[in-house]
Amino acid sequence: MGPVTDIGNLIFAELRAEFDGWGEPAYRAKQVFEWLYQKGADSFSAMTDLPKGLRQRLEDTFRLGVLELAEQLRSEDGTEKFLFRLTDGQLIETVLIPSGSRRTLCLSTQVGCKFACVFCASGAGGFERNLVPSEMLGQILFLRDKLDVRLTNFVFMGMGEPLDNLDNLVRTVRIMNAPEGMGIAARRITISTVGIVPAIEKLEGLGLQVSLSLSLHATTDELRSRLLPVNRKYPLAAVIKAAAHYARTTGRMITIEYILISGLNDTATDARRLASLARKLRAKVNLIPYSPGCGPGFRPSPGPRQEAFLQTLESLGVGATVRRSKGGDIRAACGQLAGKKRGS
Numbered sequence: 001m002g003p004v005t006d007i008g009n010l011i012f013a014e015l016r017a018e019f020d021g022w023g024e025p026a027y028r029a030k031q032v033f034e035w036l037y038q039k040g041a042d043s044f045s046a047m048t049d050l051p052k053g054l055r056q057r058l059e060d061t062f063r064l065g066v067l068e069l070a071e072q073l074r075s076e077d078g079t080e081k082f083l084f085r086l087t088d089g090q091l092i093e094t095v096l097i098p099s100g101s102r103r104t105l106c107l108s109t110q111v112g113c114k115f116a117c118v119f120c121a122s123g124a125g126g127f128e129r130n131l132v133p134s135e136m137l138g139q140i141l142f143l144r145d146k147l148d149v150r151l152t153n154f155v156f157m158g159m160g161e162p163l164d165n166l167d168n169l170v171r172t173v174r175i176m177n178a179p180e181g182m183g184i185a186a187r188r189i190t191i192s193t194v195g196i197v198p199a200i201e202k203l204e205g206l207g208l209q210v211s212l213s214l215s216l217h218a219t220t221d222e223l224r225s226r227l228l229p230v231n232r233k234y235p236l237a238a239v240i241k242a243a244a245h246y247a248r249t250t251g252r253m254i255t256i257e258y259i260l261i262s263g264l265n266d267t268a269t270d271a272r273r274l275a276s277l278a279r280k281l282r283a284k285v286n287l288i289p290y291s292p293g294c295g296p297g298f299r300p301s302p303g304p305r306q307e308a309f310l311q312t313l314e315s316l317g318v319g320a321t322v323r324r325s326k327g328g329d330i331r332a333a334c335g336q337l338a339g340k341k342r343g344s
């Protein structure tokens, strides 16, 4: 059996400490990080400016995991979905969303999900396991290095609840952020959450300066607990308080995600309550018309009601947009493709 530790799970300080222990000079760790995260090396033998002995030692000590592409689908609207097979055969999906000069990558953080939000295919399939940093970073490296996509923005909003895998997520963000790593500015990174309050507080304390996107979807505890069972544990008031604190401390803007479901959460009263919550957070709101096929018999709000909802928010001073769910024809929403494959 080969080495079990994937080098892609190590933050820079850890690799440097390992190299210290080997008696290697500090700049060697920097070279290796540059090979991994800037030059797209997918094997130790490709790191040609390292001494042969060091390459061999790396080979003997670490794995260098590379994701295997299982399927690639392209939507009529330009959205592309990538289904990756991990070394244990599990499947995850990554979505590339082009918009003007932006290329946003929507990254998975877990195989499946524990939280069972009623409109989400990832939740419906149950939870399998957390992704490790190399598997999250691998999604970026594949697109950037194998497909030559100039990625501009990164959202942890694919399969899984990112803050339920906080330690691995933080390592991943540190490697993305590090000048020796990918050198991606924190303001280009957004972490989405259903509102795991202790994890929001912990994230705030780490000083990472990443943006937070809150999946709200309802403005009362009664409805939110029906749509997102996690609300029974972390009710609205606690989530809003934690997010407001995060915004104040980090200076980062919060985004509220709100799926508009016909007859359920799309009345004028809902819009007014949402405006009040958004103002507390100084958040902007993304309204997302419900995508059929993601939940039990829901329907998207009709166009005029979406428009009225948007106007109510704007008239109350809240910045909002209606974001058409992209890639509907390739099942790009809510873990549908991996869910289908896992279930088949």
Ligand code: SF4
Residues within 6 Å of the ligand: 113, 114, 115, 116, 117, 120, 121, 122, 123, 124, 158, 159, 160, 161, 194, 334
């Ligand atoms: S919406 Fe997010 S947290 Fe809820 S079940 Fe889906 S992946 Fe999990």
